[in-house]
Amino acid sequence: MAEHECVQLVPIFSELGSEQLDTIESIVRHHHYPAGSTLFGADDPLDSLMIVANGQVKVYQLAANGREQLLYLLQTGDIDGEAALFKNQRRTSFGEALVTTDVCSIRRSDFQDLMQKYPSISINVLNVFGKRLSQLERQTTSTATESVEARLANYITETAAALKTDTFKLPLKKKDLATFLGTTPESISRKLALFERQGLITQKPGKVIEINDADQLLLTE
Amino acid sequence: MAEHECVQLVPIFSELGSEQLDTIESIVRHHHYPAGSTLFGADDPLDSLMIVANGQVKVYQLAANGREQLLYLLQTGDIDGEAALFKNQRRTSFGEALVTTDVCSIRRSDFQDLMQKYPSISINVLNVFGKRLSQLERQTTSTATESVEARLANYITETAAALKTDTFKLPLKKKDLATFLGTTPESISRKLALFERQGLITQKPGKVIEINDADQLLLTE
DNA sequence: TGAATTTCTTGACGGCCGTCAAGTTCTGAT
DNA sequence: ATCAGAACTTGACGGCCGTCAAGAAATTCA
Numbered sequence: 001m002a003e004h005e006c007v008q009l010v011p012i013f014s015e016l017g018s019e020q021l022d023t024i025e026s027i028v029r030h031h032h033y034p035a036g037s038t039l040f041g042a043d044d045p046l047d048s049l050m051i052v053a054n055g056q057v058k059v060y061q062l063a064a065n066g067r068e069q070l071l072y073l074l075q076t077g078d079i080d081g082e083a084a085l086f087k088n089q090r091r092t093s094f095g096e097a098l099v100t101t102d103v104c105s106i107r108r109s110d111f112q113d114l115m116q117k118y119p120s121i122s123i124n125v126l127n128v129f130g131k132r133l134s135q136l137e138r139q140t141t142s143t144a145t146e147s148v149e150a151r152l153a154n155y156i157t158e159t160a161a162a163l164k165t166d167t168f169k170l171p172l173k174k175k176d177l178a179t180f181l182g183t184t185p186e187s188i189s190r191k192l193a194l195f196e197r198q199g200l201i202t203q204k205p206g207k208v209i210e211i212n213d214a215d216q217l218l219l220t221e
Numbered sequence: 222m223a224e225h226e227c228v229q230l231v232p233i234f235s236e237l238g239s240e241q242l243d244t245i246e247s248i249v250r251h252h253h254y255p256a257g258s259t260l261f262g263a264d265d266p267l268d269s270l271m272i273v274a275n276g277q278v279k280v281y282q283l284a285a286n287g288r289e290q291l292l293y294l295l296q297t298g299d300i301d302g303e304a305a306l307f308k309n310q311r312r313t314s315f316g317e318a319l320v321t322t323d324v325c326s327i328r329r330s331d332f333q334d335l336m337q338k339y340p341s342i343s344i345n346v347l348n349v350f351g352k353r354l355s356q357l358e359r360q361t362t363s364t365a366t367e368s369v370e371a372r373l374a375n376y377i378t379e380t381a382a383a384l385k386t387d388t389f390k391l392p393l394k395k396k397d398l399a400t401f402l403g404t405t406p407e408s409i410s411r412k413l414a415l416f417e418r419q420g421l422i423t424q425k426p427g428k429v430i431e432i433n434d435a436d437q438l439l440l441t442e
Numbered sequence: 443t444g445a446a447t448t449t450c451t452t453g454a455c456g457g458c459c460g461t462c463a464a465g466t467t468c469t470g471a472t
Numbered sequence: 473a474t475c476a477g478a479a480c481t482t483g484a485c486g487g488c489c490g491t492c493a494a495g496a497a498a499t500t501c502a
Contacts, residue, residue, distance in 0.1 A: 061362045064371065065442055069362035082351040112344075119340040123333075126343055129350045130303040136357040141282045141290040144364045144403030148489070150285065174450065182365030184490060189451050205498085221286055369459070395480065405460060410481050426468085 006053035012124035048105040055101030070180040153220035170207040227274035233345035269326040276322030291401040374441035
């Protein structure tokens with residue numbers, strides 16, 4: 001019904017004209033998932049590019065021992081599915097489940113045609129991937145070498161910096177935050193309580209945190 | 222002197238013709254570093270694409286606490302420098318040192334021109350990044366959720382699988398392997414000794430390992 | 443609004459693994 | 473071959489943090 005609803009939300013298509021967006025829209029498949037549902041390598045997602053049309057998507061990966069790791073928190077207009085983009089990728093198979101509301105997808109072969117036709121798309125995707133890559137590099141380094149305390153302190157200051165405010169609401173439940181930071185909900189509770197005892201932050205009802213001493217927070221080891 | 226020495230080694234240029242390779246070659250800058258030297262965000266590497274012309278390159282990242290993390294082990298023809306590829310990237314600044322022998326580099330703006338002119342390049346780069354991305358996703362999940370024992374067991378079986386042999390020489394010193402797996406040389410020694418005691422592997426002189434029971438190794442938690 | 447379920451917090455405990463140290467083996471250069 | 477330096481191994485110790493459990497707080501839904 002609506003013309004190029006989700007397609008025009010996506011930055012990677014930003015250079016394209018209206019007729020081209022129409023072409024793409026005709027290729028796109030739309031899905032709706034009730035909030036809280038999880039798609040787990042279902043039907044097509046694994047060999048398609050996913051576009052978040054509405055809501056928030058959490059991308060998890062399953063480890064061999066059954067634990068899950070929160071890798072990305074995607075917002076409207078974000079894309080996912082690097083597996084979609086190259087040919088002889090041995091399926092990462094296990095892993096990569098998501099929880100969401102509205103999602104569009106584009107089949108791998110269709111998307112590859114698009115990239116051939118409109119080179120600006122692949123350059124845009126490169127930018128997205130480059131950023132994601134350096135984010136993951138930092139995350140790997142961080143979980144591999146720093147303490148839970150330091151990782152949490154970093155997360156708080158970075159989130160505050162991104163929102164440009166000292167007082168903000170944690171965008172995740174403790175359990176998700178824990179799997180994101182590679183720790184447990186209990187440890188997060190304890191460390192936040194510690195930071196508060198040290199006067200570095202103040203915790204307020206509703207997962208709201210106020211930073212009192214960002215500099216000292218960053219010195220946490 | 223030699224025509225397109227390193228350029229023709231690189232898979233991302235594989236679709237290009239000889240004259241085009243010449244063009245690229247004229248843009249490329251060559252460097253030579255004595256084995257074991259480390260370039261540490263020196264002169265241009267941070268805003269250029271790096272091509273490994275010869276030898277082996279270890280890509281490290283420095284954590285806030287001063288520890289280093291081994292992220293990639295690059296071989297001849299591999300590329301590095303995602304930072305090179307997008308404009309408004311706030312420099313990851315600290316981090317990313319490498320050790321190597323021969324390296325070529327292409328300035329960011331030059332490379333962006335190339336991608337505009339030859340779309341096949343950016344698609345090839347996308348493939349490389351996609352693979353690297355899913356590798357890093359697994360690594361993040363692994364270090365965040367699995368024990369040192371399980372990570373090492375995984376590393377051994379994967380390396381063996383990649384080499385298609387049960388007996389192989391560890392390609393890294395214990396210290397590098399340790400920073401790669403997010404642990405310490407001591408722990409690696411201990412775990413290998415444990416595996417040997419359990420009859421899962423046999424250690425031979427010269428960092429050579431023979432796998433006796435791959436299935437059981439994978440069950441390590 | 444009130445009750446049921448989920449999420450969060452705090453305590454106690456224990457194990458994994460990082461650190462320090464000392465001895466041994468390996469490696470490479472002369 | 474010899475020797476110096478690096479890399480490796482093994483032990484002892486301790487702290488970080490994950491686990492289990494129980495109670496408190498918060499959120500959801502009727």
